[in-house]
Amino acid sequence: MLSGSIYYHxxxxxxxxxxxxxxxxxxxxxxxxxxxATGDTAWARLEAGCTAHLEALLELSDYTQVMIRVxxxxxxxxxxxxxxxxxxxxxxxxxxxNALALPEGADRRYLRLLLIGGLNWxxxxxxAGGDSPAVIAHRMIDLLRQRLDSAPHEP
Numbered sequence: 381m382l383s384g385s386i387y388y389h390x391x392x393x394x395x396x397x398x399x400x401x402x403x404x405x406x407x408x409x410x411x412x413x414x415x416x417a418t419g420d421t422a423w424a425r426l427e428a429g430c431t432a433h434l435e436a437l438l439e440l441s442d443y444t445q446v447m448i449r450v451x452x453x454x455x456x457x458x459x460x461x462x463x464x465x466x467x468x469x470x471x472x473x474x475x476x477x478n479a480l481a482l483p484e485g486a487d488r489r490y491l492r493l494l495l496i497g498g499l500n501w502x503x504x505x506x507x508a509g510g511d512s513p514a515v516i517a518h519r520m521i522d523l524l525r526q527r528l529d530s531a532p533h534e535p
Contacts, residue, residue, distance in 0.1 A: 397450065398458040404443030405465050408436040412472055422479040423525060429476050430517035433499050438506060438513060448500045470496060482528055495520065 390396040415432035419425030437444045452462035473496060477488045498520060511519070 392457065394456040394458045397446070397455055398461055400443060400446050401450070401455075401462055401465060404447045405469055408433060408444055408447070409469055409472070411436045416472070416476065422476070422481070423521065426473075426476045426480065427517055427521040429472065430495065430499060430521060431514045433496075434502055434513040434517055437499065437502055445503060448503070480528075486528060491524070495524070 390399065411432040412429045415428040416425045419428045437448065447466075450462070452459050452466060455462040470492070473492050474488075477492050477495075480488075482488065482491075499517075502516070506516075
């Protein structure tokens with residue numbers, strides 16, 4: 381293929397980035413949605429969503445790496461659309477965290493950011509042959525749950 385042939389399908393590099401981002405988002409969202417549907421408690425659904433998210437990041441790296449390495453402001457003309465897509469995806473985790481019975485005053489926004497941030501950096505700290513994505517997600521959720529369950533509950 382000639383280097384210019386790609387522009388037959390895409391009008392710019394930004395449009396190509398958007399297409400890759402959308403495809404990656406579709407793959408990961410489908411996995412997360414299917415996994416979440418299997419959980420019988422709010423914590424189990426969150427753990428299943430985290431496991432699916434982590435598996436997708438580590439297995440579908442060509443698409444999902446674009447999603448976590450390219451920040452929406454870097455998207456040029458498609459930056460606003462990339463931000464919308466990211467927010468639509470992260471809404472899943474917002475709903476999962478909102479369903480948890482947490483202590484009064486627990487900051488759900490920062491809990492979501494902490495969790496997604498930790499998962500999204502897995503490409504840096506994950507080593508093949510180590511713990512599986514399911515074990516990692518379980519341990520992350522277990523740590524959060526222990527900390528939140530031991531926090532003082534206000535009446």
